[in-house]
Amino acid sequence: MDMSDAATEQSILTTCPRDCYDSCGIRVVLKDGNIDRVTGDPDHPANRGSLCGKCTLAYNGVWRDPDARLTKPLKRIGPKGEGAFTEISWDEALREIAGKLSGLIDAGRAQDILTAHYTGTCSIIANQFPMRFFNHIGATEVEPDSICNLSGHVGLSYVLGESAKGFDPRTAKDSQCLIVWGANPSASGPHTDKHWLPEFPGTLIVIDPIRTPTAERADIHLRPFPGTDAALAFGMMNALKATGKMDADFIAQHTVGFDELEPLIDDWSPARAAEATGVPEADIRAASEAYGAGPSMLWLGQALCRAPTGGNAFRAAAMLPAVTGNIGKPGTGVNFLNGKGTTRNMEMGYLGRADLRKGDTPALSHMDLRETLEAMPQDKALILWNINIAASNPDQGRLLDALRSEDLFTVVADLFMTDSARFADIVLPAASFLEFDDVVGSYFHLSVGPQTKAIDPPGEALPNQEIFRRLARKMGLQESSLFEEDAAILAHMLAPLGLTFADLKERGTIYPDAEAVVLWEELDFPTASGKIEIASEHAAADGHPRVAQPDPLARPANGRLRLLTPASEWHMNSSYDNEPRIRNRTDPATITLNPKDASARGLKAGDTAQVSNDCASLTLRVLVDDLTPPGVGWAPRGRWPGAAADGLNVNALNPGLRSDMGNSTALHGVEVDVAAM
Numbered sequence: 181m182d183m184s185d186a187a188t189e190q191s192i193l194t195t196c197p198r199d200c201y202d203s204c205g206i207r208v209v210l211k212d213g214n215i216d217r218v219t220g221d222p223d224h225p226a227n228r229g230s231l232c233g234k235c236t237l238a239y240n241g242v243w244r245d246p247d248a249r250l251t252k253p254l255k256r257i258g259p260k261g262e263g264a265f266t267e268i269s270w271d272e273a274l275r276e277i278a279g280k281l282s283g284l285i286d287a288g289r290a291q292d293i294l295t296a297h298y299t300g301t302c303s304i305i306a307n308q309f310p311m312r313f314f315n316h317i318g319a320t321e322v323e324p325d326s327i328c329n330l331s332g333h334v335g336l337s338y339v340l341g342e343s344a345k346g347f348d349p350r351t352a353k354d355s356q357c358l359i360v361w362g363a364n365p366s367a368s369g370p371h372t373d374k375h376w377l378p379e380f381p382g383t384l385i386v387i388d389p390i391r392t393p394t395a396e397r398a399d400i401h402l403r404p405f406p407g408t409d410a411a412l413a414f415g416m417m418n419a420l421k422a423t424g425k426m427d428a429d430f431i432a433q434h435t436v437g438f439d440e441l442e443p444l445i446d447d448w449s450p451a452r453a454a455e456a457t458g459v460p461e462a463d464i465r466a467a468s469e470a471y472g473a474g475p476s477m478l479w480l481g482q483a484l485c486r487a488p489t490g491g492n493a494f495r496a497a498a499m500l501p502a503v504t505g506n507i508g509k510p511g512t513g514v515n516f517l518n519g520k521g522t523t524r525n526m527e528m529g530y531l532g533r534a535d536l537r538k539g540d541t542p543a544l545s546h547m548d549l550r551e552t553l554e555a556m557p558q559d560k561a562l563i564l565w566n567i568n569i570a571a572s573n574p575d576q577g578r579l580l581d582a583l584r585s586e587d588l589f590t591v592v593a594d595l596f597m598t599d600s601a602r603f604a605d606i607v608l609p610a611a612s613f614l615e616f617d618d619v620v621g622s623y624f625h626l627s628v629g630p631q632t633k634a635i636d637p638p639g640e641a642l643p644n645q646e647i648f649r650r651l652a653r654k655m656g657l658q659e660s661s662l663f664e665e666d667a668a669i670l671a672h673m674l675a676p677l678g679l680t681f682a683d684l685k686e687r688g689t690i691y692p693d694a695e696a697v698v699l700w701e702e703l704d705f706p707t708a709s710g711k712i713e714i715a716s717e718h719a720a721a722d723g724h725p726r727v728a729q730p731d732p733l734a735r736p737a738n739g740r741l742r743l744l745t746p747a748s749e750w751h752m753n754s755s756y757d758n759e760p761r762i763r764n765r766t767d768p769a770t771i772t773l774n775p776k777d778a779s780a781r782g783l784k785a786g787d788t789a790q791v792s793n794d795c796a797s798l799t800l801r802v803l804v805d806d807l808t809p810p811g812v813g814w815a816p817r818g819r820w821p822g823a824a825a826d827g828l829n830v831n832a833l834n835p836g837l838r839s840d841m842g843n844s845t846a847l848h849g850v851e852v853d854v855a856a857m
């Protein structure tokens with residue numbers, strides 16, 4: 181803690197725990213024990229003094245507004261979903277929940293207690309510790325990644341045996357070429373976009389149908405029609421082979437199955453790939469030449485896997501480093517996400533303790549949540565924390581109906597009265613990252629930072645971990661690890677890094693490895709063969725082709741458009757839509773159309789369009805811009821459905837499309853009709 185000139189001003193270093201590539205360093209300035217402002221840490225390597233616009237507004241606005249925050253437990257008094265609640269004590273709230281859950285457990289129905297959670301906060305204890313409770317009681321977990329990126333994890337794991345070990349961004353100094361494929365850091369990691377990308381010393385290639393601000397600054401921007409990325413990868417490999425840029429020695433020593441891939445590569449000339457993707461042939465050749473020169477890096481964005489063929493797209497893209505040997509050397513690698521266990525030696529499994537799990541109920545995909553809720557026997561429970569399914573899950577209209585069911589006992593822990601919380605029987609007020617100690621590790625940069633308590637939570641709000649400790653106690657559970665205190669957990673987690681939490685608080689963000697690390701340097705892959713699996717037995721056993729396939733996804737027919745609904749610059753998933761200054765900037769909800777698509781429908785900028793399919797019909801304000809290619813509409817996600825006149829957001833248009841792998845979301849496969857009203 182640093183005392184500044186003004187005797188009453190102190191600042192605290194903390195770390196943003198949002199689900200964001202940047203994991204910014206934050207300086208909280210306190211005056212007389214209250215927060216005066218939340219600003220960026222000037223010494224932090226990723227954000228270098230600034231915070232993103234959305235967090236600057238939210239952390240200095242709605243997140244600290246006691247009138248907007250949940251401050252007391254609430255109990256429903258009106259019909260489900262109407263939002264009529266009365267304040268109750270923690271004792272009463274926990275007693276009610278304990279009674280319900282214990283009743284189900286005693287009846288041998290623990291599996292009828294569902295829990296869904298994700299990355300509302302990513303600080304490690306608040307993100308994982310509650311799973312000790314759910315594992316111990318044998319509840320059914322809704323598989324967290326199935327709403328986000330599970331297909332990518334599965335696809336990349338077939339190739340490398342591991343999907344959470346990528347490249348160290350610091351190795352970019354040794355690189356000549358970087359491909360950013362299906363990521364838009366201008367929104368999803370704005371400081372990575374502002375600092376790391378411009379400092380990249382070589383050729384920047386962005387592969388995105390949309391001309392995002394990141395794509396705008398690329399040396400080469402390839403715009404494949406969504407879902408045609410695999411064909412593009414094969415066209416690039418064909419060009420790499422033709423120009424002698426494949427690394428035969430690397431392929432022979434470190435991969436298996438190239439002979440099965442090669443005939444497909446030979447079939448996919450850049451001209452054929454151009455036809456399938458819409459990317460000019462010359463650009464495919466130029467991108468291959470830049471990547472083939474090496475050393476080259478490949479960043480696989482999370483949106484690339486959210487297509488009906490997204491798992492295959494990941495496998496196909498991961499062939500580029502496999503056939504050129506661009507992995508395991510400085511300035512190379514393929515990065516999806518960097519896990520804190522795989523790249524920073526933290527024992528992440530200790531937090532949620534899967535070993536405590538009772539019973540063998542398999543996890544449930546978010547894609548099956550709505551149907552499962554409908555099909556389950558009467559009298560069941562749903563506990564939501566760190567997640568806002570009413571805003572972010574597919575099949576929104578019918579999911580909201582399922583949440584309306586009177587026999588479903590729903591508990592929601594959140595900071596705010598979200599749409600999901602409105603459907604709860606009991607709402608529990610959660611503390612924010614400004615209000616308790618924890619640790620944050622970026623999933624891009626190989627850093628670890630402190631989350632340092634700056635103030636007390638408002639009212640009676642509690643950190644997630646304390647909520648579930650108290651519930652376990654109320655239920656009379658005996659397992660001692662359910663009650664482990666934060667200080668002990670932090671000590672355990674930081675010990676392998678040679679740190680105490682007090683050290684980390686003092687130092688702010690640290691890199692456990694002071695210098696850039698070359699991940700996969702030993703070229704020893706945790707696949708069955710120990711090599712990069714171009715052909716995978718494991719994939720075949722799971723019912724997939726042995727090698728990645730080039731075929732593009734069929735384009736929409738009958739005048740429909742493909743609807744892309746990626747991250748919004750002003751929202752963090754569904755968070756921040758209740759910040760008035762953000763609402764002012766983002767209202768009304770829009771869809772951006774290519775000029776050709778707009779004029780074909782008699783639409784011009786500022787008109788209202790009806791955007792519909794079999795699931796729903798929404799009215800969206802039209803923007804016209806060739807930043808979207810013909811055939812594609814772009815409508816960023818993040819809005820609270822309850823704030824719209826029709827009570828729905830873009831996720832009402834998604835029937836719950838599944839990707840080819842992991843039973844995971846394929847939300848970028850949605851097709852819509854767009855018409856003038």
Ligand SMILES: Nc1nc2c(c(=O)[nH]1)N[C@H]1C(S)=C(S)[C@@H](COP(=O)(O)OP(=O)(O)OC[C@H]3O[C@@H](n4cnc5c(=O)[nH]c(N)nc54)[C@H](O)[C@@H]3O)O[C@H]1N2
Nearest residue numbers: 300301328566567568572593594610745746753754755817
């Ligand atoms: N159309 C469309 N839909 C999408 C996506 C898309 O790209 N397009 N992306 C998908 C992806 S990638 C994801 S990850 C999901 C995420 O979807 P959501 O689950 O909606 O994600 P968030 O809004 O980040 O967080 C959920 C809630 O956690 C709360 N929260 C924050 N901190 C805490 C805390 O400390 N404790 C508790 N209990 N709650 C807290 C926030 O207030 C928020 O209401 O959405 C998916 N849905």
Ligand SMILES: Nc1nc2c(c(=O)[nH]1)N[C@H]1C(S)=C(S)[C@@H](COP(=O)(O)OP(=O)(O)OC[C@H]3O[C@@H](n4cnc5c(=O)[nH]c(N)nc54)[C@H](O)[C@@H]3O)O[C@H]1N2
Nearest residue numbers: 362363364367368387406407481482483746747751752753
């Ligand atoms: N501001 C902000 N930041 C966020 C989030 C947020 O909601 N807002 N969400 C966070 C979360 S949970 C996640 S998972 C990450 C996601 O962050 P990213 O990995 O960057 O993913 P998105 O922003 O969903 O989409 C990135 C780009 O993929 C493109 N795209 C869509 N389909 C395809 C396709 O088939 N092929 C190709 N090549 N490109 C395609 C979209 O046009 C979009 O520009 O961002 C995190 N950061």
Ligand code: SF4
Nearest residue numbers: 196200203204232235
């Ligand atoms: S959301 Fe991302 S960019 Fe914004 S402050 Fe947090 S870590 Fe930084």
Ligand SMILES: [Mo]
Nearest residue numbers: 199328329482
């Ligand atoms: Mo996500």
